[in-house]
Amino acid sequence: MNTGFLTIYWRDMLRFVRFRTLLFTSLVQPALWLAFFGVAMSNNFDRLTATLPTIPGVPTVGYLTFIGAGVIAMTTLFTSLFGGTVLLFDKNWGLMRETLSSPLPRIHIIIGIGLSGMTKSFIQATVIMLFGLLIGVRFFDGYTLSQTLVSVFGILVFVGVFSLGFLFLSGAIAISMESPEGMQAVITLLTMPFFFTSNALYPVESFPPLLRVLSTVNPLTHLVSGIRYFAIGNNFSAIGIQYVYTPNDILVSFLALLTFAAIMFLIARWRFGKVTVT
Amino acid sequence: MAVDISGNTIEVENLEHSFGDVKAVDGISFTVRKGEIFSFLGPNGAGKSTVINILTTLLRLQKGTAKVAGHDVEKEPEKVRESIGIVFQELTLDRDMTVRETLEYHGRLYSMPKEERRRRTEELLRLVQLEGKGDTRTKYLSGGMKRRLEIARGLMTRPKVLFMDEPTIGLDPQTRIRIWEYVREINREGTTIFLTTHYMDEADQLSDRISIIDHGKIIITGKSWELKNKLGQDLIYLESSDNRAAAEMLRELGSVKEITEKPKGLVLMLSGDGTHLLPKLMEMLTGRGIAITTVNLKKPSMDDVFVHYTGRELRDEGAEKLSSAIIRAGKR
Numbered sequence: 001m002n003t004g005f006l007t008i009y010w011r012d013m014l015r016f017v018r019f020r021t022l023l024f025t026s027l028v029q030p031a032l033w034l035a036f037f038g039v040a041m042s043n044n045f046d047r048l049t050a051t052l053p054t055i056p057g058v059p060t061v062g063y064l065t066f067i068g069a070g071v072i073a074m075t076t077l078f079t080s081l082f083g084g085t086v087l088l089f090d091k092n093w094g095l096m097r098e099t100l101s102s103p104l105p106r107i108h109i110i111i112g113i114g115l116s117g118m119t120k121s122f123i124q125a126t127v128i129m130l131f132g133l134l135i136g137v138r139f140f141d142g143y144t145l146s147q148t149l150v151s152v153f154g155i156l157v158f159v160g161v162f163s164l165g166f167l168f169l170s171g172a173i174a175i176s177m178e179s180p181e182g183m184q185a186v187i188t189l190l191t192m193p194f195f196f197t198s199n200a201l202y203p204v205e206s207f208p209p210l211l212r213v214l215s216t217v218n219p220l221t222h223l224v225s226g227i228r229y230f231a232i233g234n235n236f237s238a239i240g241i242q243y244v245y246t247p248n249d250i251l252v253s254f255l256a257l258l259t260f261a262a263i264m265f266l267i268a269r270w271r272f273g274k275v276t277v278t
Numbered sequence: 279m280a281v282d283i284s285g286n287t288i289e290v291e292n293l294e295h296s297f298g299d300v301k302a303v304d305g306i307s308f309t310v311r312k313g314e315i316f317s318f319l320g321p322n323g324a325g326k327s328t329v330i331n332i333l334t335t336l337l338r339l340q341k342g343t344a345k346v347a348g349h350d351v352e353k354e355p356e357k358v359r360e361s362i363g364i365v366f367q368e369l370t371l372d373r374d375m376t377v378r379e380t381l382e383y384h385g386r387l388y389s390m391p392k393e394e395r396r397r398r399t400e401e402l403l404r405l406v407q408l409e410g411k412g413d414t415r416t417k418y419l420s421g422g423m424k425r426r427l428e429i430a431r432g433l434m435t436r437p438k439v440l441f442m443d444e445p446t447i448g449l450d451p452q453t454r455i456r457i458w459e460y461v462r463e464i465n466r467e468g469t470t471i472f473l474t475t476h477y478m479d480e481a482d483q484l485s486d487r488i489s490i491i492d493h494g495k496i497i498i499t500g501k502s503w504e505l506k507n508k509l510g511q512d513l514i515y516l517e518s519s520d521n522r523a524a525a526e527m528l529r530e531l532g533s534v535k536e537i538t539e540k541p542k543g544l545v546l547m548l549s550g551d552g553t554h555l556l557p558k559l560m561e562m563l564t565g566r567g568i569a570i571t572t573v574n575l576k577k578p579s580m581d582d583v584f585v586h587y588t589g590r591e592l593r594d595e596g597a598e599k600l601s602s603a604i605i606r607a608g609k610r
Contacts, residue, residue, distance in 0.1 A: 002389075004386075004387070004389065006386075007383065007386035007387055010383075010386070011372075011375070011379075011383055014375065014379065015372075015374060015375075018374055019374070093370070094366060094368050094369065094370040095370050095371070095372055097336065097364075097366055097370055098364075098366075098370050098384065098387070098431075099387065100336060101334050101335065101336055101359060101364055102359060102384075102387040102388055103356050103359045103360045103387070103388060103389070104387050276336070276337060276338070
C-alpha cells in the first residue's frame with residue numbers, strides 16, 4: 001500500500017506543533033467560547049426555564065451541558081473549514097510544485113491533509129471535553145469508566161468523519177482559489193448557514209419549516225446529535241424540550257455524515273485533478 | 279527500468295504549446311545525450327520554462343512528443359517523475375521547515391527508504407556545504423544557501439536527469455560560481471543536466487551543448503565554441519595617431535574582413551584568429567610611422583553569438599557582464 005499521504009500528514013502536523021501560537025489559540029479559543037458564551041447564556045436560559053415543569057423520569061440538563069456538545073461541533077467546523085488553507089499557501093508560494101511534480105498520487109495530498117486536520121480536531125475536542133468538565137459541563141454523568149471510554153470513542157468517530165468532510169471541502173476550495181483573502185471570505189460566508197441552521201446553540205424544534213429542512217440536512221446538526229447521544233444520553237431534557245435519540249436516529253446521523261464526507265471527497269478529487277501549477 | 283538504447287536522455291520532437299492564442303513553444307525538436315549538460319539559452323519569455331514544465335509533467339503536453347529517461351511524458355508521467363529531479367525557477371521552500379526536514383519531506387514523497395534518506399541527506403549536505411545548517415529553518419538561510427538546498431533536494435533521489443530552471447537567477451557572482459561548481463560535480467558523477475538560463479556566461483561556462491531559443495523556436499544548437507566559431511571573427515579595436523592612413527593600410531590585409539571607423543578609432547573585423555595578426559599589424563603600422571595609442575583584441579563572446587542570432591540584447595546585462603568579468607579574473 002502506498003503510504004504517501006503520511007508524508008503530507010507528517011509535514012502538516014510538524015507545522016501545527018511548530019507554530020506555538022497557532023497551537024495555543026486553537027486550544028484556547030473553544031475554551032473561551034465555553035467559558036464566556038456558555039456560562040453567560042447558561043445563566044439566562046436556566047433562569048428562563050427554571051419555571052418549566054420537569055418531565056418525570058427524564059433527567060434535565062443545564063444549558064452549559066447542552067451547549068458543550070455545540071461548542072465541540074462548532075470548533076470542529078471552523079478548524080476543518082480552515083484546514084485546507086495550507087494548500088492555498090503552498091500553491092501561491094510555489095511549494096505545491098514540488099509535491100505535484102513528485103510521483104505521489106494527488107489523492108494522497110487530500111487524504112494527508114484530511115487526516116492531519118482530523119487529528120487537530122481530536123485534540124481540540126478532547127481539550128474542550130476536559131475543560132468543560134472542569135467548569136461544570138455534566139458530560140458522562142453517572143457513566144461507568146468503560147461507558148465513558150465507549151462514549152468518548154463514539155464522539156471522536158463522529159467528530160472524525162465530520163471533520164474529514166469539511167476538510168475535503170476546504171481543500172477543494174483552497175486549490176480552486178487564487179488569494180487567501182478570497183478564501184477567508186468564502187469560508188466565513190459558508191460557516192454562517194451551517195452554524196445557525198444547526199442545533200448547536202439552541203433547539204431547532206421551533207424553527208420555521210424551511211429552516212427545519214435545512215437543519216435536517218445540515219451535517220453540523222447530525223454531529224451535535226451524535227455528541228449529545230454519547231455524552232449526555234438517549235433521553236434527557238434541556239431548555240424545556242425532551243430529547244430522545246434511538247440508536248436508529250444515531251445510525252442515520254452517522255450515515256448522513258459519511259455520505260457528506262464521501263461527496264466532499266469526490267469534489268476534492270475532481271478539483272485536484274484539474275490543478276495545473278505553472 | 280527502461281534504458282534508452284539511443285543514448286539520449288531527453289528526446290523532443292515537434293513540441294508545440296499555446297497559452298490561449300499565445301504560442302509559447304512553436305515546434306521544437308532536440309535531444310539531450312546521456313551524461314551531458316545541455317542549456318536552453320534565451321531571453322525571458324522565449325518559452326524555456328514552458329518546455330521544462332512539459333518535460334517535468336507539470337504541464338500537459340499539447341502537441342508533439344517528448345521522452346524523458348526513456349519514458350513518454352504523456353503516457354507514463356509517473357515513470358518520468360520518478361527519474362527526474364527539479365530545481366525550480368522561483369524558490370519553493372517551506373520557510374518553517376528545517377534544512378533536514380526539507381530533504382526528509384522530499385525523500386518521503388519519492389518513497390525512499392528511511393536509512394537511505396538519512397544517508398543521502400548527510401551526503402548532500404556535505405556536497406552543498408550546508409553541514410552545519412541541518413537544523414536551521416530555511417527562512418534563516420541566505421539566498422545562496424536556499425538555492426544550494428534546492429539543488430540538494432533535486433538530487434535527493436539520485437535522478438537520471440536534473441532539470442534546473444534559471445538556477446542562479448538573482449544570486450551574487452560568488453554564489454553563482456559556487457553553484458556552477460556543484461553542477462559540474464553532479465554532472466561528473468553521472469547526472470544528465472538540462473538547464474535554462476538567460477545568462478550567456480552561464481550557458482557558456484557550464485554547457486556541453488547550447489540551444490539558443492527565442493520566440494518559442496530553437497535558432498541554433500551546438501557546443502559553445504562551435505557557436506562562436508560559426509560567427510567566425512575576432513575583433514580588434516585600435517586608436518592611432520592617424521586613423522585614416524592606418525585604415526587604408528590595413529584594408530590591404532587579406533585577413534581583415536571589414537573596417538568600421540569610430541569617432542576615435544577603428545574596429546577591425548577579422549576572418550580568422552586575431553592573436554597572431556595583432557603583433558604583425560602593430561609592427562607594420564609602427565614601421566610606417568603611425569603611433570598606436572590604444573589596442574584591444576576581443577574574442578566573440580556568447581553575447582555576440584546571441585545578438586547575432588536573435589538580433590537583440592538580453593536583459594540583466596549589467597549583472598551579467600559583471601559576473602563574467604569576475605569569472606574571467608578568477609580563471610587567470
